[in-house]
Every structure is written in C-alpha cells, then in structure tokens.
Amino acid sequence: MIPEPKVVNTIINGDSKQILVSERDSLLEALRDRIGMTGAKEGCNNGNCGACAVIMDGRLVNSCCVMAAEVEGSEIMTVEGLASRDELHPLQTEFLDNAALQCGICTPGFLMSSYALLQENPNPTEEETRFWLAGNLCRCTGYDKIIESVLTVAKG
Amino acid sequence: MQAVNYARATDVDDAIRLLSEGGENARVLAGGTDLIVQARERKRKVDLLVDVKHVEEFMVLEFDSSTGLKVGAATPLYQVYGDNNVKINYPALVDASTVIGGKAIQGRASLGGNLGNSSPAGDSLAAMIVLGGVATIAGPNGRREVPVGEFCTGPGQNVLESGELIVYISFPPVGDGEGAAWERFIPRNEMDIAVASAGAWVKIEDGSVTDARIALGAVAATPLVASDAAEALIGRPLTDETISSAGDAASAIARPITDMRGSIKQRKHLAKILTERTIRTAVERIR
Numbered sequence: 001m002i003p004e005p006k007v008v009n010t011i012i013n014g015d016s017k018q019i020l021v022s023e024r025d026s027l028l029e030a031l032r033d034r035i036g037m038t039g040a041k042e043g044c045n046n047g048n049c050g051a052c053a054v055i056m057d058g059r060l061v062n063s064c065c066v067m068a069a070e071v072e073g074s075e076i077m078t079v080e081g082l083a084s085r086d087e088l089h090p091l092q093t094e095f096l097d098n099a100a101l102q103c104g105i106c107t108p109g110f111l112m113s114s115y116a117l118l119q120e121n122p123n124p125t126e127e128e129t130r131f132w133l134a135g136n137l138c139r140c141t142g143y144d145k146i147i148e149s150v151l152t153v154a155k156g
Numbered sequence: 157m158q159a160v161n162y163a164r165a166t167d168v169d170d171a172i173r174l175l176s177e178g179g180e181n182a183r184v185l186a187g188g189t190d191l192i193v194q195a196r197e198r199k200r201k202v203d204l205l206v207d208v209k210h211v212e213e214f215m216v217l218e219f220d221s222s223t224g225l226k227v228g229a230a231t232p233l234y235q236v237y238g239d240n241n242v243k244i245n246y247p248a249l250v251d252a253s254t255v256i257g258g259k260a261i262q263g264r265a266s267l268g269g270n271l272g273n274s275s276p277a278g279d280s281l282a283a284m285i286v287l288g289g290v291a292t293i294a295g296p297n298g299r300r301e302v303p304v305g306e307f308c309t310g311p312g313q314n315v316l317e318s319g320e321l322i323v324y325i326s327f328p329p330v331g332d333g334e335g336a337a338w339e340r341f342i343p344r345n346e347m348d349i350a351v352a353s354a355g356a357w358v359k360i361e362d363g364s365v366t367d368a369r370i371a372l373g374a375v376a377a378t379p380l381v382a383s384d385a386a387e388a389l390i391g392r393p394l395t396d397e398t399i400s401s402a403g404d405a406a407s408a409i410a411r412p413i414t415d416m417r418g419s420i421k422q423r424k425h426l427a428k429i430l431t432e433r434t435i436r437t438a439v440e441r442i443r
Contacts, residue, residue: 047193050260065187070162070185135258
C-alpha cells in the first residue's frame with residue numbers, strides 16, 4: 001500500500017502554506033524535504049533530543065513525533081520565524097555573543113525550546129530553565145553557556 | 157517510516173468504524189510520542205493512524221467536586237498538570253505527568269496514550285491506579301469500563317479488543333482524610349525511564365488508616381496493584397512500623413527483571429523504599 005499524496009493547509013511563521021506531503025511524512029520531513037525549511041534538525045528522530053523542536057498551535061513539540069497530515073489547520077512556528085527581517089531575536093544574539101553553540105545542530109531546537117519557556121515563564125530560575133531544556137540534547141558545548149544565555153535574555 | 161495512511165476521526169463512532177475497518181494494524185493516534193516512533197522503527201506494524209484529537213470527548217478535562225475528574229484519552233499532559241483542579245485534588249497525577257519526557261513530549265503525550273501503550277514502566281499508570289482511575293472504552297459492541305489496574309495484560313498488551321479504544325479516564329471525587337502521591341527512581345533528574353515507581357493513596361480517619369491503595373511500576377510485566385501492601389495499612393494506626401510492613405509487602409509482590417536500568421535486587425529494594433515514601437507524602441497531602 002502506497003500512501004496517497006495529500007495537500008496539507010497550514011500557517012508557518014505567519015504565512016499560509018499548502019504542502020504536498022506523503023501521509024507517511026513526519027512534520028519534520030515535510031518541513032525539510034517538501035518545502036526546504038531546514039532550520040529544524042533531525043537528531044535522534046525518536047523524541048529524545050529536541051533538535052527538531054517547533055511550536056505547534058502555541059505548544060512546543062518535537063516535529064519528528066508529529067505526522068505532517070496532523071498539522072492541517074494548525075499554526076507552526078519554526079526557528080526561521082524567530083528573527084525579524086532586520087534583526088536577530090535576543091535569544092539568537094545572546095547564543096552568538098555567549099558562544100552557546102559549537103557544531104550548531106542542536107541550536108534551532110534549543111532556541112525554540114528557550115523561546116517557548118520565556119513565553120510561558122518570562123523570569124525562570126536556573127533550575128526551571130534546566131528542567132525545561134532537559135528535552136534538548138547538546139553533545140559538544142555542554143549546557144552552562146546555553147542556560148546562561150537564556151537567563152541573560154530573561155533578565156533583559 | 158513504514159507506509160501509513162492517516163485518517164481524522166469526526167466523532168467516537170467514526171473512530172470505531174475506522175479502527176474496525178482498518179483491522180489489526182490500524183492504531184489510535186493521540187500524541188504520537190510512542191506510536192509514531194514505534195511505527196518508524198518498525199516495532200509495531202501500523203498501516204492506518206486514526207487521529208482522535210479533533211473529537212471533543214477524547215480531549216476533555218472536566219472536574220466536579222461531587223463526581224470527580226474526567227480526562228480525555230488524548231488530552232495532552234501539559235493541560236492535565238497545568239489545571240488548578242488537578243493540582244489541588246489529584247497531585248499524584250501532577251507527580252507523574254510532569255516527568256514523562258520533556259516539555260516537547262508533554263505538549264502532545266496523554267494519559268490515555270500512556271495507558272494504551274501499556275509499558276510496564278509507564279509513569280502515569282501506578283498514579284492512575286491508586287487514584288481509582290477507570291478507563292471508559294468504546295467499541296463496536298458499545299461501551300465498557302475497565303479499572304486502570306486491570307487494563308494491562310503484558311508488556312505492550314492490554315484488554316482492548318479489535319475496534320476498541322479508550323475514550324476517557326475518570327477518577328472518583330476526593331473525600332476528607334484522603335491523600336495520594338507517586339514517585340519514581342531514575343539515576344538522573346529527568347528524561348529517563350523509571351527503574352521502579354510506586355503510588356500510594358490513603359484515607360485516614362481518627363488516626364487510623366481506613367482505606368488504602370498501593371501500586372507499583374517497572375517491577376513486573378504489568379503495573380502491579382499491591383493489595384497486600386494496602387492491607388498492611390488498613391485498620392492500623394499510621395506508624396513507622398505499619399509503613400515499613402507495607403513497604404515489605406510491596407517488595408514481596410514485585411517480580412522485576414534485571415536489565416540495563418537496574419537489577420532484580422535493586423528493584424525489589426526500590427519497591428519498598430518508594431512505597432514507604434509515597435505513603436508518607438500521601439499522608440502529608442491530606443487536607
């Protein structure tokens with residue numbers, strides 16, 4: 001049985017999109033392979049690492065654990081939607097200034113997870129930040145610079 | 157990913173029809189945090205995903221002090237632990253649902269999915285058992301109710317028949333003198349699967365335990381209802397001695413395995429320690 005091609009109507013970073021997907025595609029595959037939005041990364045592809053994190057209808061999700069067909073009628077925000085045309089988001093600026101990344105594969109996921117944290121809790125403690133970001137794995141820089149960056153942005 | 161098709165159920169009957177027509181490889185899609193990964197890794201044969209998240213009855217979160225709590229099978233965990241009525245009346249559900257995966261998992265995963273996945277280590281299962289949770293199941297022959305403690309029959313196996321699915325899980329109202337707690341052991345702080353877990357619910361009147369429920373996770377092929385541990389408490393004053401005997405009774409019924417997460421000996425020990433701890437926390441929470 002070959003899954004039928006399917007058109008999915010969604011809003012990505014504020015723009016209406018129609019994406020032609022296979023019903024077996026994950027949201028991550030639809031973003032990366034169908035419409036070339038390669039900001040979300042494939043790390044573990046099983047919900048452990050958070051590299052593919054995006055915001056779906058206001059909630060942080062791992063896009064590898066969402067079927068593309070599920071997002072019909074949903075609003076998605078990806079890391080491509082974080083910066084404005086002229087300016088990086090403060091989290092992006094702080095990650096750069098504080099060298100909170102090395103290889104960068106985990107960074108889009110950390111940025112989206114940190115963004116979701118600050119949306120829900122604009123003044124998190126270090127412990128709250130560490131627990132919130134526990135679903136994002138970094139295998140090179142480690143976590144201290146990332147945590148520091150998020151706390152710096154929160155303090156304004 | 158194996159070749160799967162996707163269907164969005166329009167109501168409960170539509171979900172039953174899709175599952176029945178889809179046969180044994182049609183699966184209910186709630187948060188997908190287990191199912192999508194299992195389908196991708198070919199740990200389960202899946203050819204149809206039946207998405208129930210656009211049907212209100214699967215997404216409810218209703219509390220009434222006289223009738224209790226009703227949680228839709230696909231209601232995401234963040235809604236459950238973020239709800240004030242749940243926080244005040246069913247903190248054991250908060251204990252469990254806040255440690256299932258990370259935030260991106262909790263945005264999708266559900267109590268019904270955790271139960272339907274039927275892992276012996278499913279974190280919410282022992283909590284739901286001690287809270288008296290009952291799953292309402294719908295299928296081609298109508299509806300039936302199954303207590304959470306009788307739902308799982310083996311690792312990844314349960315009482316659901318072809319075409320059946322969990323619609324919601326209900327919990328009785330909380331009365332005076334009652335408290336509950338759940339705890340697990342993992343060798344780190346978050347993002348791990350339980351080495352062992354335990355839940356306790358106690359009712360205390362005039363200094364004595366008049367009713368209790370104890371349940372264990374990750375120490376047998378299914379979550380365990382530890383009736384002997386509860387019996388060790390009921391009718392007795394709550395002393396260190398009775399709590400310890402309940403812990404011993406819980407340890408005695410544990411039938412764990414040795415694997416990379418822990419040994420039989422460690423898990424038997426944890427069954428006792430976690431039972432004792434959760435009894436004490438449950439008592440502290442009595443209002």
